[in-house]
Amino acid sequence: MCGIVGYIGPRPAQDVLLSGLSKLEYRGYDSAGVAVWNDGDFQLEKSVGRLAVLSDRLEAQPLVGNQGIGHTRWATHGRPSDANAHPHADCSSAFVVVHNGIIENYMQLREELTASGHTFASETDTEVVAHLLEEKWTGDLFSTVLQVLQVVRGAYALGIMAKAEPGKLIAVRKHSPLIIGLGDGENFIASDIPAVLEYTRDVYILEEGELAVLTRDGVACFDLEGHPVHFEPLRVTWDAVAAERGGYPHFMLKEIHEQPKAVRDTLSGRLSEDGLSVCLPELPWSVEQAKQIDRIHIVACGTSYHAGLVGKVAIETLARIPVDVEIASEYRYRNPIVTDQTLIVVISQSGETADTLAALRKAKASGNRVLAITNVVGSSVAREADDVIITWAGPEISVASTKAYTTQLVALYLFAAYVGALRSAVDPGTVAQLVKDLATMPEKLEEVLDTAPLIEQIANEFSAWNDAFFLGRGLDYSVALEGALKYKEISYIHAEAYPAGELKHGTLALITEGVPVVAMVTQDALYEKSLSNIKEVKARDAHVLALAWAGDAEIAKSVDRVLYVPRTVSFLAPLMLIAPLQLLAYYASVARGNDVDKPRNLAKSVTVE
Ligand code: F6R
Numbered sequence: 001m002c003g004i005v006g007y008i009g010p011r012p013a014q015d016v017l018l019s020g021l022s023k024l025e026y027r028g029y030d031s032a033g034v035a036v037w038n039d040g041d042f043q044l045e046k047s048v049g050r051l052a053v054l055s056d057r058l059e060a061q062p063l064v065g066n067q068g069i070g071h072t073r074w075a076t077h078g079r080p081s082d083a084n085a086h087p088h089a090d091c092s093s094a095f096v097v098v099h100n101g102i103i104e105n106y107m108q109l110r111e112e113l114t115a116s117g118h119t120f121a122s123e124t125d126t127e128v129v130a131h132l133l134e135e136k137w138t139g140d141l142f143s144t145v146l147q148v149l150q151v152v153r154g155a156y157a158l159g160i161m162a163k164a165e166p167g168k169l170i171a172v173r174k175h176s177p178l179i180i181g182l183g184d185g186e187n188f189i190a191s192d193i194p195a196v197l198e199y200t201r202d203v204y205i206l207e208e209g210e211l212a213v214l215t216r217d218g219v220a221c222f223d224l225e226g227h228p229v230h231f232e233p234l235r236v237t238w239d240a241v242a243a244e245r246g247g248y249p250h251f252m253l254k255e256i257h258e259q260p261k262a263v264r265d266t267l268s269g270r271l272s273e274d275g276l277s278v279c280l281p282e283l284p285w286s287v288e289q290a291k292q293i294d295r296i297h298i299v300a301c302g303t304s305y306h307a308g309l310v311g312k313v314a315i316e317t318l319a320r321i322p323v324d325v326e327i328a329s330e331y332r333y334r335n336p337i338v339t340d341q342t343l344i345v346v347i348s349q350s351g352e353t354a355d356t357l358a359a360l361r362k363a364k365a366s367g368n369r370v371l372a373i374t375n376v377v378g379s380s381v382a383r384e385a386d387d388v389i390i391t392w393a394g395p396e397i398s399v400a401s402t403k404a405y406t407t408q409l410v411a412l413y414l415f416a417a418y419v420g421a422l423r424s425a426v427d428p429g430t431v432a433q434l435v436k437d438l439a440t441m442p443e444k445l446e447e448v449l450d451t452a453p454l455i456e457q458i459a460n461e462f463s464a465w466n467d468a469f470f471l472g473r474g475l476d477y478s479v480a481l482e483g484a485l486k487y488k489e490i491s492y493i494h495a496e497a498y499p500a501g502e503l504k505h506g507t508l509a510l511i512t513e514g515v516p517v518v519a520m521v522t523q524d525a526l527y528e529k530s531l532s533n534i535k536e537v538k539a540r541d542a543h544v545l546a547l548a549w550a551g552d553a554e555i556a557k558s559v560d561r562v563l564y565v566p567r568t569v570s571f572l573a574p575l576m577l578i579a580p581l582q583l584l585a586y587y588a589s590v591a592r593g594n595d596v597d598k599p600r601n602l603a604k605s606v607t608v609e
Contacts (some may be wrong), residue, residue: 002086002100003027004178005195006159007071008169009186009216013037014063014534016188017070020195026397026597026604027191031085031216034058035096037201038065041097046085057344058158059459068167074603077106088127089129091118094163096131099126100191101176104154108512117467124541129158142213143164145172147224149211172224173206174413176607177352177380180204180212180219182233187214190301193236194395203237205378234378248473250596252398252490256582260442262403263575266410269439272476275439276432278417280539281373283387290319290422294345299359302399304408306482308347310574311412312346313475316421317571318430328355329609331386332362343416344370349396349404350605351379358609359382373411375404389415390508398597399604400490405482406445409574411439437568441575443453444566448579451563455580457489458545460560461586462516463491469510469517470497470581473530473535476520479574483518483581490599491588499528500533513541518584521548521555522565522573532556571575 003024006015017034024514032054043063047054051072058576061481071086078084085095092481103109109132114120118131118315132148141162156340161168165273171178171189181188181196181203188196189212193203206212210229211222221231248254296315305327308511312323326336328346338344344363348356351374360381363370372385375393382388391407417434420426462468469486470480475497484497498507500519517537521530535558538544544559549567556562565576589596 001355002074003072003157003191003195004069004098004100004189005071005191006098006169006171006189007186008067008214009065009183010169011605013065013068016056016199017068018055018058019198020190021070021072023194024191025051026070026399027079028072029598030073030075030080031082032070032072033085033087034063034070035066035087035161036063036064036065036068037161039047040163042089042093042161042163044086044087044089044096046082048080048082048085055118057258066425067161068099069096069161069169075467076102076585076608077125078499081408083122084124086124086126088124088130090130092134094137094359095130095133096161097126097130098130098159100157100361100519100607101155101174103152104158105152106185109151123153128152128310129160131158133162141170142226145170145211146224149224150365153280154463154508157191167215170385171206171212171214172227173208173210174224175208175380177208180206180214181220185216187216187219189214191368197236202233203366204231204233213511234412248586250398250586252400252402252586252596254403254404255396255398256579256586258394259403259406259579260441260445260449262393262407263410263445264442265394266407266416267441268392270414271439273437275435276428277421278414278431278435280414280418281388281390283418285422287422291421293321294339294341294342296321296323296343296345296539297324297329297331297338297363298347299328299356301328301353301355303405303482303485304347304349304356305403305483306478307408307412309478309481310475311416314413314416314477314571315419318416318426319423320425321419321423327360331530332358338363338368342368342369344368345373345386346370346381347373347408348379348381349375349377349391349393349401349408352605352607354607354609357381371415373408373415374408390395397604399602400486401601402552406575406578408442410438410441414570439459440568441572444568445579447566448576452583455561455583458589459584460591461492462584463591465514465587466494467510467515468495469515469537469542470495470499470508471503471517472497472520473500473525473526473532473533474523475570475574475579476523476530479577479581480520483584484596486582486585487588489602490594491583491592492594492600493588500530504536508536508540511537511540511542515542517542517544518578518581519544519546519559520573521546521552522570522577525571531558547580548603
């Protein structure tokens with residue numbers, strides 16, 4: 001992953017670069033650096049640690065100049081260090097480069113370059129690009145870059161400047177996201193749109209295999225053979241402050257509280273006005289097309305994978321199509337059994353996750369239709385899939401995914417009902433009831449969020465423990481998996497999710513006096529069974545917090561605490577259960593003094609394998 005920015009114009013470049021990088025820190029934050037062009041030379045400043053460390057250094061000793069590139073890093077090749085931080089330069093510092101992605105053949109290139117006399121200053125794959133520019137210099141930056149691109153293999157978004165050609169910035173995109181910001185007498189590059197929104201709303205999302213040459217006065221785009229390509233900028237209409245914290249102490253808490261709105265936005269225009277059916281205008285499928293689907297493979301990573309598990313139940317219930325849910329990093333290397341009629345559904349908040357994208361490409365290569373459920377319009381996943389359902393969660397900044405998951409669930413319920421109706425697999429009355437129930441979700445979610453103070457209190461107690469267990473049956477288990485992931489990734493407390501009936505086959509041995517157990521009990525058909533499992537852990541003196549329907553007086557007799565959620569049908573329970581689990585993880589993380597929005601070792605967008 002990593003985030004890159006570049007600027008050319010009249011402003012102090014350092015300020016623009018630092019401001020852009022601060023919007024990209026979600027992509028990586030183990031080191032950062034900038035290179036600014038001034039008076040015939042590049043000035044570089046890089047430092048291991050958060051961007052704040054670099055900002056402090058630059059405040060003490062500013063780099064003066066109006067053109068530069070910057071980078072925030074998430075280490076892949078070479079540990080986080082000053083030397084490995086970008087930008088990287090060649091032996092004579094004639095070129096500076098920032099890079100997001102992986103140069104796959106860098107070992108071989110490095111050996112060849114070393115043999116021909118180049119000296120490397122870092123352990124990174126990126127540095128070979130700088131030395132290759134030096135090695136292949138033709139006297140012209142554009143043609144040299146094209147030559148270099150012919151020998152590097154892998155995924156990259158690059159920002160490049162050359163001493164010999166001041167007033168020029170080159171940007172290249174191949175399998176890693178990159179956008180151009182178009183200003184008046186100034187231009188920008190960045191890994192993501194929020195990095196330039198302070199300065200311009202006119203952006204161009206570079207296509208796969210495109211190169212852009214930026215000067216103050218203009219931008220020209222080319223393919224990797226050097227042929228000019230026409231490009232159409234788009235105007236960003238969403239608000240820059242939507243990406244700010246808006247008064248909350250952390251983005252995660254803000255994003256948890258944005259869920260009623262995110263769900264409302266994702267439902268908007270997708271429930272028919274007569275309240276009887278689901279409309280997905282973005283999927284103008286014929287009845288025949290829907291009927292032909294023989295199987296669905298849902299492919300995703302992490303939280304999005306967990307949403308897929310709920311999607312499986314939704315689709316199998318409403319559309320009666322068999323569904324397999326697969327982890328993208330596994331799926332991409334398997335030889336899955338598919339027919340021409342198998343639909344591949346990829347789920348990705350960012351739309352840039354490398355494994356999910358690879359699974360999508362694999363499916364397309366085998367001729368399968370791909371539907372993407374993603375939160376980012378214009379992302380690689382959105383652009384490469386045949387059909388796209390956008391989740392309107394808005395920008396998700398916190399590394400731990402919250403509102404994206406909830407809106408993915410909504411999208412999956414909508415899709416299941418839509419396809420089920422097309423296939424006549426579900427009766428119209430059931431769809432009408434679902435539409436009615438879904439419409440009440442935003443309000444019910446608001447009620448759930450009102451329980452935050454109680455959850456904070458429980459989380460404070462739970463945070464003293466080094467373990468936690470999350471139990472459930474059926475859909476409750478699918479949500480338990482996401483609850484446990486959230487808990488471990490931000491609180492750093494060991495957390496495991498189990499199908500409640502499976503405990504006695506081994507894990508029960510871990511249940512000791514006082515250990516926190518969070519038990520979901522919202523699947524009406526499995527209520528008695530879940531209760532028995534709760535009794536099993538209670539008999540071993542666990543401290544049980546139940547998540548149950550409002551009005552369930554019975555459950556309180558068997559557990560230590562109950563957190564009630566507003567009643568809806570068991571089928572939609574995941575939409576009610578997830579916010580309390582997110583809040584539990586959030587407050588446990590705060591209680592432990594962790595960096596909630598940027599948990600250790602993680603980054604928001606995993607654009608490497
Ligand atoms: C966990 C989390 C990750 C992501 C995963 C996939 O809170 O955010 O597990 O869900 O990295 O990311 P996307 O959905 O962007 O493909």
